[in-house]
Amino acid sequence: MRFEISNIEELDIISEHLINYLKGNVCLILDGQMGAGKTTFTKNLLKKVGVKEIVTSPTFNIMNQYKLHDLNINHIDAYRLTNEEDEQMYLEQMIDSFNIVEWSKNLAIKYENYFKVIKLKIEVIDENIRVFNLEGVN
Numbered sequence: 081m082r083f084e085i086s087n088i089e090e091l092d093i094i095s096e097h098l099i100n101y102l103k104g105n106v107c108l109i110l111d112g113q114m115g116a117g118k119t120t121f122t123k124n125l126l127k128k129v130g131v132k133e134i135v136t137s138p139t140f141n142i143m144n145q146y147k148l149h150d151l152n153i154n155h156i157d158a159y160r161l162t163n164e165e166d167e168q169m170y171l172e173q174m175i176d177s178f179n180i181v182e183w184s185k186n187l188a189i190k191y192e193n194y195f196k197v198i199k200l201k202i203e204v205i206d207e208n209i210r211v212f213n214l215e216g217v218n
């Protein structure tokens with residue numbers, strides 16, 4: 081699915097397609113350059129599904145966790161991870177959770193082996209326009 085988005089409110093349309101997938105053992109992989117809007121999208125999605133806490137970027141702490149009823153939600157930014165030593169620790173947290181991962185390639189996890197993988201790729205067209213490509217949802 082392809083979405084051309086010219087303001088942040090329109091991210092709602094994409095989030096709606098993900099609501100049915102908000103459950104354990106799902107991994108939403110967010111791709112796109114620095115500043116593409118991965119964290120901005122995460123904020124929109126988590127707000128929309130009912131997370132009441134303020135969602136911030138896990139740039140420094142790598143992983144933020146939220147609870148929604150009985151579901152654990154992990155928001156991971158692996159940008160600063162450069163080796164494989166933490167892989168097992170993150171994987172343990174991710175099992176049975178709903179996971180959102182920025183810079184997923186920096187975590188040596190074969191996501192497909194453990195999770196239903198959904199990919200959202202963000203392309204920056206200009207200052208205001210982004211193209212979002214969503215794969216893995218019906």
Ligand SMILES: Nc1ncnc2c1ncn2[C@@H]1O[C@H](COP(=O)(O)OP(=O)(O)OP(=O)(O)O)[C@@H](O)[C@H]1O
Pocket residue numbers: 085086087088112113114115116117118119120121137157182207208209210
């Ligand atoms: N259509 C749009 N969708 C998302 N963000 C947008 C859009 N238009 C403009 N922006 C702006 O682009 C910036 C995106 O920053 P954000 O932190 O979400 O990027 P990121 O992909 O998470 O970057 P990083 O890789 O550094 O974590 C924000 O300042 C946001 O306001």
Ligand SMILES: [Mg+2]
Pocket residue numbers: 118119120137157182
């Ligand atoms: Mg980010």
